[in-house]
Amino acid sequence: MKLHEHQAKTIFADAGIPVPNSRLAASVEEVLDAVDEIGYPAAIKAQVHVGGRGKAGGIKIATDREEAEEYAGEILGMDLKGYTVDRVLVEEGVDFVDELYVGVTMDRGEGKPVLMVSTEGGVDIEEVAAENPDAIAREHVDPAFGLHPYQARKVVYEAGVDADVALDVASILSTLYDLYEDSDASEIEVNPVMITGDRDVVAADAVMNVDEDALFRQPELAEMAEESYEDDLERKAGEYGFDYVRLSGNVGIIGNGAGLVMTTLDLVDYYGGKPANFLDIGGGAKAERVTQALDMVFSDPNVDSVVFNIFGGITRGDEVAKGINEALAEFDEIPKPVVVRLAGTNAEEGMEILNTDLIEVEETLEDAVQRAVKNAEEVAQ
Amino acid sequence: MSIFVDDDTRVVVQGITGGEGKFHAEQMIEYGTNVVAGAVPGKGGQEAAGVPVYDTVDEAVEAEDADASVIFVPPAFAADAVFEALDTDLDLAVAITEGIPTQDMAKVNKRLGETDTRLLGPNCPGIITPGEAKLGILPGNIFADGNVGLVSRSGTLTYQVVDNLTERGIGQTTAIGIGGDPIIGTSFIDALEAFEADAETDAVVMCGEIGGEDEEEAARFIGEHMDTPVAGFIAGRTAPPGKRMGHAGAIVSGSGTGTAESKIDALNDAGVPVGDTPEEVADHVESFL
Numbered sequence: 001m002k003l004h005e006h007q008a009k010t011i012f013a014d015a016g017i018p019v020p021n022s023r024l025a026a027s028v029e030e031v032l033d034a035v036d037e038i039g040y041p042a043a044i045k046a047q048v049h050v051g052g053r054g055k056a057g058g059i060k061i062a063t064d065r066e067e068a069e070e071y072a073g074e075i076l077g078m079d080l081k082g083y084t085v086d087r088v089l090v091e092e093g094v095d096f097v098d099e100l101y102v103g104v105t106m107d108r109g110e111g112k113p114v115l116m117v118s119t120e121g122g123v124d125i126e127e128v129a130a131e132n133p134d135a136i137a138r139e140h141v142d143p144a145f146g147l148h149p150y151q152a153r154k155v156v157y158e159a160g161v162d163a164d165v166a167l168d169v170a171s172i173l174s175t176l177y178d179l180y181e182d183s184d185a186s187e188i189e190v191n192p193v194m195i196t197g198d199r200d201v202v203a204a205d206a207v208m209n210v211d212e213d214a215l216f217r218q219p220e221l222a223e224m225a226e227e228s229y230e231d232d233l234e235r236k237a238g239e240y241g242f243d244y245v246r247l248s249g250n251v252g253i254i255g256n257g258a259g260l261v262m263t264t265l266d267l268v269d270y271y272g273g274k275p276a277n278f279l280d281i282g283g284g285a286k287a288e289r290v291t292q293a294l295d296m297v298f299s300d301p302n303v304d305s306v307v308f309n310i311f312g313g314i315t316r317g318d319e320v321a322k323g324i325n326e327a328l329a330e331f332d333e334i335p336k337p338v339v340v341r342l343a344g345t346n347a348e349e350g351m352e353i354l355n356t357d358l359i360e361v362e363e364t365l366e367d368a369v370q371r372a373v374k375n376a377e378e379v380a381q
Numbered sequence: 382m383s384i385f386v387d388d389d390t391r392v393v394v395q396g397i398t399g400g401e402g403k404f405h406a407e408q409m410i411e412y413g414t415n416v417v418a419g420a421v422p423g424k425g426g427q428e429a430a431g432v433p434v435y436d437t438v439d440e441a442v443e444a445e446d447a448d449a450s451v452i453f454v455p456p457a458f459a460a461d462a463v464f465e466a467l468d469t470d471l472d473l474a475v476a477i478t479e480g481i482p483t484q485d486m487a488k489v490n491k492r493l494g495e496t497d498t499r500l501l502g503p504n505c506p507g508i509i510t511p512g513e514a515k516l517g518i519l520p521g522n523i524f525a526d527g528n529v530g531l532v533s534r535s536g537t538l539t540y541q542v543v544d545n546l547t548e549r550g551i552g553q554t555t556a557i558g559i560g561g562d563p564i565i566g567t568s569f570i571d572a573l574e575a576f577e578a579d580a581e582t583d584a585v586v587m588c589g590e591i592g593g594e595d596e597e598e599a600a601r602f603i604g605e606h607m608d609t610p611v612a613g614f615i616a617g618r619t620a621p622p623g624k625r626m627g628h629a630g631a632i633v634s635g636s637g638t639g640t641a642e643s644k645i646d647a648l649n650d651a652g653v654p655v656g657d658t659p660e661e662v663a664d665h666v667e668s669f670l
Contacts, residue, residue, distance in 0.1 A: 106483055108563045108593050108630070111490035143487035184482055213629065214482035216457055243627040247619075258561060258627025259535020259590055262616040263659065266641075269619045270657050278620075280627045311537045311544070313506070313520040343544055345520050365541060366660055 001210045004047045006089045007224050008206035011183070012190075015175050018202050022091035031072035032065065034090035040064060041093030044071045048083040052124075056080055061093055082231070094202050099192035100161060101125050102173050104180040106187075107140060113180065115139045115152065115173060117159035121192035147177040168201040169193060183221060184214030233277075233300055240292045242279055249274025251376045252297030252306040252336070256281055256315070264309050264369065271366075273373035276303045283315060287326035294327055298335050304379035306338045307372035309365060317342045317350030325355045334358050337375040341368035383510035383555045384530070384575040384582075385473060385499065386449065390514050393418045393438060393447035393471075395454055395462045397429045402453035405477075405518050406430035409451070412521040414514040417445040420465075438469045449473040451507065451516045459503065460485035467496045475516045476503035476566070483629070486564040493566055500566025504628070506536035506558035519556070527552015529666055530576035530609075532569055533588035534561050534595075535628070538616055538659075542588055545663040551670065554582045561590070561628030569599035577607050584610050584669040586662060587653070589644055591617030592631045596644040604651035612665035613648045613655040615641045 003011075009019045023034040024047070035042045046058030053059050058080045062068035068090075078085050099122035107114040118136040120128050128135050137159035139151050152170040161169050172193065180188050189207040196202065215222040237244030243258065247265075251273045255261040258280055265275040277300065281293045297306050310320050320342055328334065338359040342350045354361055360375075362368035392409070396402040397419025407430045410416050418441040419429050425436035435441040438450060450471055454462040459478040466474035467489070481503050493500050501508055507517010511524040523540055525547045533539040539558050546553065557572050559565055569587060576582045585607075589596035596615065603611050618641040620626050622633045633639045645655045656662035 106487065106563065109595075109598075111487055111564045113484075113487065142491065143484065144491045181484065184484055186483060211483050213456060213480045214484065217482075243625075245621070245624045245626065247621065255537075257535060257537025258631055259533070259538030259588070259616045260541055262535075262590060262620060262626050262631070263538055263541065263614075265620070266616060266618045267658060275619055278624075278626055311540045313518065313537060313540050344540060345522060364660070366658055 001212050001215065001221070001225050002049045003208045003210065003224060004049070005045065005206050006047055008208035009203070011179065011208065012203055012206055015179055017172050017175050018200065019206070020092045020094050020202055020204060022089050024087055025072070025090050026087045028069060028072040028076065031068060031088060031090055035062065035065065035068045038090060038092045042068060043091045043093055044068065044075055045089045045091060046075050046078070046080055046085040047087045047089055048080050048085055050081045050083055053080065058085065094194045094204055095197055096194035096204070097197050098162070098195035100169060100195070101136070101191045102169065102176065102193055103187070103189040103191070104176050104185070110140055112143055113141045113177070115141065115155050115177065117155050117161065117169070117173065119160050125191055141177065146181060147174060149174055152177070162195070164199055165195055165201050172201060172203065183208070184211045184218050185209060186211045233296065236299070237279070237296060240296070242281060242293065242296065244296065245278040246300070247275050247277055248302070249276045250302050250304040250380060251372055252276045252300060252303035254279050254281060254293045254297060254306065255309040256283065256311065260309065260311055264307065264365070267365065267369040268307070268373060271370050271373045273376055276300055287323040290323040291327035291330055303336055305372050305375035306336055307368050308338055308340045309368060310342050312342060312344035312347060312350070316345050317347035318353060321350035321354045324359070325353065328355060328358045337379065339368045339372045339375065341365060383513060384572070384579050385555065385557070386508055386510050386514045386516055388413070388415065388513040390415060390449050390473070390516070391445065391447045392416045392516060393420050393441040393445070393450045394430070395420045395438060395450050395452045395466065397421060397432070397434060397453070398424050398427070399453055403430055405453065406432070408521070409515055412515045413512070414516065417447050420450070438465045438471070442469055442471070447471070449516060450475070452476045452478060454478055456480035456482070460489050463489050463500065463503070464492060467492055467498050467500070470496065471498050473499045473501065473516070475501040475505070475507050477505065477507060477517055479504040481562070483563055486562065490564050501557065502560040502565060504562045505560030505565070506539060508555065508557045510555045511553055517558070519558070523547055524556060525552035528554055528581055528583040528670070530554050530579065530582040530585040531556040531588070532572040532576070532585070533558050534590050535588065535616065538588055542586060542614065542659050542662055545659045546586070546666060549663055549667060551663070551666060554579060561630050563593065563630045569595050570602045573599060573602060573607060573611070577609050582609060584612070584666050586612050586614070586666060588614045588616070590615065590628070590631050591620050591626065591633050591641050592628070592639040594638065597647040600647035600651040600653065603653055610669040611653045612662050612669070613653045614659065614662045615644045615655060617641050
């Protein structure tokens with residue numbers, strides 16, 4: 001779960017990390033009120049869940065009231081990589097002489113949290129990591145003990161942070177680690193930490209993502225969750241509780257189990273089609289789930305044909321088939337051709353009872369995908 | 382022969398009185414698995430799925446000599462259940478639970494390094510040695526006894542590939558689902574090492590997916606340490622960057638790590654043919670035998 005910059009900064013400030021003075025605004029008037037209070041220069045920053053906001057035109061620095069009004073008008077309501085900007089953070093411009101990167105995340109390979117510090121802050125850190133990995137100092141933390149304070153100092157010195165601010169940066173890093181642990185974060189990143197001309201240290205940006213699997217014990221953070229779906233279909237999938245990712249093709253895909261659904265997508269591509277979505281209905285064969293899944297793909301205007309692939313491990317194929325039949329009975333007419341393939345337990349019994357007046361049936365995954373791809377080509381013509 | 386489990390394995394089911402736990406305990410017993418006990422706090426003295434239930438894993442081990450556990454405990458309590466299994470010095474703990482917080486798993490992982498217990502999962506379908514034992518939720522009827530080892534990060538993809546093998550009369554020594562989470566116990570390399578050492582395993586199938594670098598590391602291991610031929614499959618070639626494809630671990634990061642391409646290249650470099658389809662994986666395996 002992603003937090004907005006303003007949410008993360010409130011959490012940072014409460015924990016004692018210095019952040020620039022700022023106010024949240026949802027209209028041009030509110031932006032003007034905010035700049036009147038904060039002064040100039042002021043940064044106007046779109047609050048949407050996308051990376052690279054600056055490059056995409058979602059962050060502007062206003063040096064007077066006229067510019068503030070102009071930029072507020074531009075940014076509020078703009079479409080930023082598919083998300084509409086409905087709020088901006090108005091923030092005092094920090095007069096900096098240096099920028100650092102600091103972050104805490106989970107190193108999957110090591111199974112341990114890792115602290116990261118680089119003096120090459122202010123730019124895309126993933127580029128730094130790819131082109132000059134030595135420019136990022138790293139320190140792993142034993143998850144059983146938590147962070148020893150010396151580790152934060154060590155990694156800051158190792159990164160070559162100026163000696164006069166090193167302890168202040170280490171202190172911020174220590175606090176970020178505490179937040180990481182206490183909030184069940186999956187990632188916390190400040191890029192940049194700004195060093196001012198007066199040698200003060202300020203967290204000028206804030207990225208904080210929280211482990212969704214831990215939200216049950218983070219009620220305050222769970223309340224900060226905001227719907228950030230890119231479109232109505234992803235919103236609908238969220239309501240149904242499906243794992244769903246919308247793609248740009250025209251072959252709708254429904255299946256059970258992440259690995260097998262991904263494989264079905266790959267096969268659609270392999271046989272010359274274009275997948276329209278990833279949709280994992282999970283375990284169970286309830287007609288309601290099947291209906292919801294069909295509703296998802298049928299309501300996607302890009303979808304020309306559907307492949308429904310279930311490997312019924314413990315789930316019985318005949319129950320899945322009943323679910324499909326019941327679901328289909330709710331449609332007067334099948335809006336798009338559907339190919340069904342059932343495998344696993346009681347699959348043969350299932351295939352026999354499927355209502356083939358409404359759908360097509362194939363025995364193997366490969367055949368089902370090829371037929372759906374062919375159907376999509378025919379419908380698209 | 383087989384790896385990690387056989388008909389001597391004595392299983393305690395943690396969470397046996399819950400819906401999932403009870404159903405799958407019954408399925409495991411029906412398959413012929415030697416399930417000897419259940420462990421559920423507060424339910425000691427009861428019976429479930431025809432076996433006695435104890436309050437703690439320790440009691441189950443004392444009374445029934447269990448040496449492996451299967452964990453069907455809700456996510457909020459699952460890490461605690463894994464710690465209990467590790468601290469009881471079982472040989473094997475299989476964590477089926479999906480949705481354990483990652484930071485809990487980091488702590489489990491640390492403890493794991495200090496014990497001799499093998500952990501499988503979490504968020505995995507389990508392990509099966511056809512005809513002998515199954516620990517987990519895999520559908521027993523699609524497996525057949527044979528000489529091919531299989532290790533996979535995904536459940537239903539495992540079933541698909543096994544089905545392609547069994548259809549052709551190619552049976553399995555042991556099939557293992559290692560799980561789709563970012564932090565897991567048994568890795569590809571652990572399973573590959575065991576298959577390499579198993580005299581009856583003549584070929585191995587490794588099914589990976591996007592995210593992380595485990596497949597790349599496994600490929601290096603195969604190149605350097607394995608004589609047994611391996612065929613591969615990688616799911617997620619069409620996955621867009623930054624989108625989580627179902628599994629918590631299945632995500633291609635913005636910087637391009639964890640891509641299917643990098644995994645397929647690494648496997649090919651290690652001499653492992655990677656099938657474009659599950660059927661092609663079975664073709665490769667057949668050519669090895």
